[in-house]
Amino acid sequence: MPVLREVVGSSLRAARMRQARTLREVSSSARVSLGYLSEIERGQKEASSELLAAICRALDVELSDLFAEVSQTLRREEKLAAAGRLAAVPAVAAPVGPGRGPAPAEASVRRLPTVAA
Incomplete structure (x- = not known):
């Protein structure tokens, strides 16, 4: 997931570049x-x-326009990340038990008899 400050910075840089302005010009004005x-x-x-x-x-x-652009970028990145997580989740195993697949590991453990003292 992207870091907020990176998305804000990228949006500010894109706005400055669209205006063909230099860092020096904007830093002086701001x-x-x-x-x-x-x-x-x-x-x-x-x-x-x-x-x-x-x-x-x-x-x-407008500050609100900057935040709207940042919000859209974050939403897109979050959806892409979620889609990637879903693709990475392993398939769910088939149900276990009598007639439904392998027995649970616990059932295959051999238990020793207890001895009374």
């Missing part, structure tokens, strides 16, 4: 250091809500 913005975009740092709002303002993107 009043955040270029290095920190780069770390946010790469998913290495978790941005506060205030910082996300400033970056969105600098990109002229």
Whole structure:
């Protein structure tokens, strides 16, 4: 499952790239250091809500639109992960017991008689 900060960073980077803007331009507009913005975009740092709002303002993107895109990406990734887990689950064994397959392991254990002292 993807990490939230990575999806947020990827969405911010995609918005910046669509606008053909540099990190320097956006970091200056958002009043955040270029290095920190780069770390946010790469998913290495978790941005506060205030910082996300400033970056969105600098990109002229609604915060709600960013979250909607992040939500869609997470939903898609979760569905893909769930589908992968379902494919990886081994088949359920056939029922056991008389006439229905192998006997349970417990039934094949030889019990020793108890001796009274």
